[in-house]
Amino acid sequence: MTTLTVPTVSRPAASPAQRNLLRDIRIVMTRELKPVLRDPFSLLFGMIQPLVFLGLFGPLLRGSMGAAFGDGVWQWFVPSILVMTTLFGTSTTGANLLSEFQTGAHERMMVTPLSRSSLLIGRALKEMVPLFGQALIVIAVMTPFGFDLHVGGAVVGLALLAVFGIGLGAFSYALAIAVRKQDWLFWVVQQTFLFPLMILSGMLLPLETGPGWMQVASKFNPLAYLVDAERALFAGDVSSTAVLWGWLAALVTAAAGLTVGIRTMVRSAG
Incomplete structure (x- = not known):
């Protein structure tokens, strides 16, 4: 009696669904925001620095350079404070990562199916959420003192800060990975x-009154274009050439930061 053998046809494993970058960013961002929501006093503490600059440095600027600015000194200085807040907030993104190296949390995140770029973008956007809240408070505080708010320009300005913050946060992330064995170097750099x-x-x-070499050096500083763009946007000049240069600087910073950050992350995982 012969036995009929039916060959088994192996089906190829179904390819995993393409990961949704926006979903991954939301997951990382939500995870990073939970400690902030549990400790809202950290947001209030973050307001101290911009309010100190506005309350102490602003009057000095108005007294020493009031003739140059006229009544528009706050229109010139408030956007600077918002850029400064973004700069300090996103440039320290890597500091949180250094603590995760010690607890092993970063290694656990690396073995998840989350895209590598979402780990960078989600962390940077997490820093932007409290910064947006602080920006609203700064604008609300300064409006009675003569700051003229143009809502459309302000919305575009905050979006521009977010794009720049993603790039700067990615650079900070890459720096933390590079110096993780000597974490004190992070703050030095x-x-x-x-x-x-x-x-x-x-x-x-203003750099217009500074020496020539500083004016030349500022041409190679992407932050200078961002500051000029924010001043134009918060003045309501959305179509200004300075805004275009600001977007270019922010997009180049974001692209360069994500490229460096992802490469650094992949190499460290290997």
Whole structure:
């Protein structure tokens, strides 16, 4: 008696569904926001620095350069404070990652099916959420003192800050990975780059009265274009050439930051 053998046809495993980048970003962002929501006092503490600059440095600026600005000193200075808040917030994104290296949380995130870019974008956008809240408070506080709010320009300005913040946050993330065995280097590098970028952006004082070499150096500082764009947007000049240069600087920073950040992450995982 012969036995009929039916060959078994193996079906190829179904390819995993393409991951949704927006979904992954939302997951990472929600995870990062939970500690902030549990401790809302950290948001109030973050307001101290911008309010100190507005309350102490602003009057000095108005008194020393009031002739140059006229009644528009706050229109010039408030956007600078918003850029400064974004700069300090997103440039420290990597600091949270350093603590996750010690607890092993980062390694657990790396073995999840989340896309690598979402880990960078989600963390940077998490920093932007409290910064947006702080920006609204700053605008509300300064409006009675003569700050003229143009809602359309302000919305575009906050979106521009978010794009720039993604790139800067990705650079901060990459720096944290690079110095994870000597985490004190993170603050050395961050502070070394942070303050020259601020000064050479004309954020606190106009560079037009500075030496020629500073004016030339500012042309290579993407933050300078961002500051000029924010001032134009918050003045209601959405179609200004400065806005176009600001978007270009923000997009280049975001693209470069994500490229460096993802490559650094992949190499560290390997």
